[in-house]
Amino acid sequence: MGYSQPVNYAQLLFPDFTLILCGYLVCRYTALNRTVWDQVESLVYYFLFPVLLFQSIVKSPLDLGEASSLIGAGLLMGVIGIALAYSLPHLPWIGARIDRREHAASAQVAFRFNSFIALALADRLAGPQGLLLIAVLIGVCVPLFNVGAVWPMARHAQRGFLRELLRNPLIIGTASGLLANLLGFRIPVWLEPTITRIGAASLALGLMAAGAGMQLGTLARAKTLAVSVLGIRHLLLPLVALGLSRLFRLDSVQTTVLLCFSALPTASSCYVLAARMGYNGSYVAGLVTLSTVLGMASLPFALGVLR
Template sequence: MLSILQVTFPFFALVLCGYVAARRRMLPLEAIGGLNGFVLFFALPCMLYRFGASTPIAQMLDATLFGVYLLCSLALVGLTVLTTRRGPAANRPGWNDTAFGALVAAFPNTGFMGVPLLVALLGAQVVGPTIVTLVADMVFTSSLCIALSRLDGAGQHGVAQALRNALRGVAANPMPWSILLGGLASVLGFSLPAPLQKTVSLLADAASPVALFTMGAVLARSQMLPSRQAASPRGWGDVPRIALYKLVLHPLLVWGAGRAAMAAGLPLDPFALTVVVLLAALPSASNVSMLTERFGADTGRVARIILLSTVVAFVSFPAAVAWLR
């Protein structure tokens, strides 16, 4: 356990540094968007391209792994929706808050934390299974939850429009495109010219520390902005329950479904299953708080879920690694 903490501690420490920097205004809140843009449009795409180009394409096209992971994510979304909307109608949150609560329960922080952390723990061979989960989360789970968020008085046309907007958002996200280009480079045996390859490597090397620092700053900003706008009407409410879903139920669902698939004779590599279980054990994705701001959901509630899951994951994630080893 101590050896695992020696690997995971620096990653969570960088998140804490970003959080403290934003809370103490050493980093202006207005600058966080610039850091986020650097990570999203430059550093992480270069990291994913480099990994994709060096990963056999078969590892990125694992249909069984994709099906197991997506099925568990959808089951978790359904459970969160059911438990959030139970009880008297007058006390239920609207579909907007329900949907983003479900998304933050099922969407791990794969981009900002999962890729660098699991590479440090298990090596570059984690990239194939990680790409499988990124596609499932960004294309399917996110699109479904955004569509659900439009059910409040939106009618059928509103839901269809929300799905189109969600897919447009996926198309504008550089990470899937960098994965696709890296996969093509792997298939074709293509190598970038040396000066360009060095540029990509420099940006890729910057991805891990800047992404983790930015994640902490985003968490701090998400907490600070609601206090200047509108406070969450439900306080902590269901925050601990949804954080528990993310950190405990999600990895257990993936592990159980994966073991069942292997017992049924489906082709599923045990190492790939370990990777996706650990990805499911990550805290909630910090970018969900940005989506709540965009769609007018309860940002304070989602920020608390992300913050609580990140804090608890400092202990729970190393425990998951030790359990799977």
């Protein structure tokens, strides 16, 4: 492949990481502080983003049989990621150095993913087909990953996670999009420009919101745990994805989408979930921030070197 390929991917990723940096700087150094970005995150998460997912799935006819190999590879990769994360306290050489409570809150960082960055990249890497495939992957993996994230913390929470999963706007947007696609529904021509602009706004604001949520400072303690979960997220999962793409005999576009999916930064909402369930949210926020930075290396690694 040569040296130029990773550089090209790094250039491709640059605009998205520039938006993340803009969000960070605007939040830290202007009057548009954290309280503003909390509202932006809610707008993107509950309205703009589900509309984008719905549109991405509806606008192209979907052959579930054709996408079944990618769906199978994505789900198996997710199960492997969850298993690796859960196993950390039981490993003989590092388990003794990991606090079980910190691990319960942080395990999710190893396998959850930033959907905003996923959608922004898929469109540029593989066009409308890539956007459709990543939307389908998000749809089938979000329920699995949310269960995987909540389960270790559930013994300290008084709320049923099944109810939370059923109310998840990403699941609602994806499920309704899949149903509409399979029933042959298409967005009316007169409505398309509005829906397209909502989608574009969701990507830009979502990336900036990811930057606004970044914070470091609490990672000095529990370094073993931090290195372990981030190592799974940014090194092991891309290698797993490469093996699965060959095992499932994925075509070039599906392989690109799976590798992109495997190397994404973790979900920016990890720290919200941890804090809401009574755990150390600031530590998880530090992991999310570091994961966002590491994504600048792991995405070119997966898409340029491995591919």
